[in-house]
Amino acid sequence: MEHLLAALRACAEPTRLRILALAARGSFCVMEFTEILGQSQPRLSRHLRLLGDAGLLDREREGANVWFALPPADTQGGSLARAVLERLPEDDATLAADRRQAARVLAERAREASESFRRKGADWDEMRALDLPAAAVETALLGLLPEAELGRVLDIGTGTGRLLEVLAPRVASGLGVDASRAMLALARARLARPGLTHCAVRLADMYRLPLPDAAFDLVVLQMVLHYAEDPASALAEAARVLRPGGRLVVVDLAGHARTEVMTRLAHRWPGFGDARMCDLLRGVGLDPGTPVAVPGPLEVRLWPAGRSTALSAPTYDLVPETTP
Known part of the structure; x- marks a missing residue:
């Protein structure tokens, strides 16, 4: 029961709910979260650590970046995160703005990763x-x-x-x-x-x-x-x-x-x-x-x-x- 309470407490904060909603759309690194949410890196790093400690986010290091995503749906943290996200209103203005920013960041990531971009500048x-x-x-x-x-x-x-x-x-x-x-x-x-x-x-x-x-x-x-x-x-x-x-x-x-x-x-x-x-x-x-x-x-x-x-x-x- 204590683990469940810790996970629920980790969810019960607006920025952390926004982070979970974004992570449901794919993996993001800390710098991308700062760009999407418009908050400082130290503050977001703290939120990400709390969500990770509660089992609601997976973290994976790749080179200089650490990527965060929802755990698999068949894990306790993954199923709980998805259950919480299902109850978020789709028409929430803040979440809609986050989705717009996330789409831009993902497009920019794909653009800069393309071979033709690196070659042609x-x-x-x-x-x-x-x-x-x-x-x-x-x-x-x-x-x-x-x-x-x-x-x-x-x-x-x-x-x-x-x-x-x-x-x-x-x-x-x-x-x-x-x-x-x-x-x-x-x-x-x-x-x-x-x-x-x-x-x-x-x-x-x-x-x-x-x-x-x-x-x-x-x-x-x-x-x-x-x-x-x-x-x-x-x-x-x-x-x-x-x-x-x-x-x-x-x-x-x-x-x-x-x-x-x-x-x-x-x-x-x-x-x-x-x-x-x-x-x-x-x-x-x-x-x-x-x-x-x-x-x-x-x-x-x-x-x-x-x-x-x-x-x-x-x-x-x-x-x-x-x-x-």
Whole structure:
């Protein structure tokens, strides 16, 4: 009985419940927990030690990192942890935010672990990593945009800054945001070249952009939404910073059944169908245009949308659907 009481006491703390909920999604190291939960390493190390001592977490050292995960379901600690987690509300706002952050961390882990990232560095992007026709996609994107100057442009999930480099000759100013410091370091090196000084990047969460309303003439999300735990919320933020009369373009994979691609790069969604994407865009107050397809090993689609000159409050569901 004493062991059970110790395990229940270990669970009975908000941060430790959040840790268990994350561990149910896979293994994380201490630094990843600090990034997801926004707490200090010493504090989280204490919580992890208490959960481990209570048998609610397994720890495994791998090189310089220690990884934490739920014990097997057929163990006392594993079964108790799962019984507790089953009673957590799925719609809890804190847990939903943790899931979004965890999806980003897992995607970043997969991206940095890829052989092509290690080999190519600043020349890496996901389309090339998937052998997709990056040049054709860039041409299709430019074809969707007006020939006149594009004004202020925001690139959400900028990665290595390649899109800003492509758009630079046609923009008054460009800003790229990404939640990965590794990617931003590569993007800053790229944008230090001559002729690109009007473009910049900064660290930001696509669900909580530190940017004012209606600040941009063009917003682009390229190869971003299939990583998003909550695509509707990400698009709502993109719509918020888009000025009336401005345009947004989503560039992403069409719906597919390539589960090995999702596993290898930690995708949350197997691409998107036109109907699903148009519903998402309308749900955040945007008017979808005609999609453009770029064939390849996986089809890439470009979904343009505009924001009407009359401001209206978006109506969208913050709970992601279970199908693309």
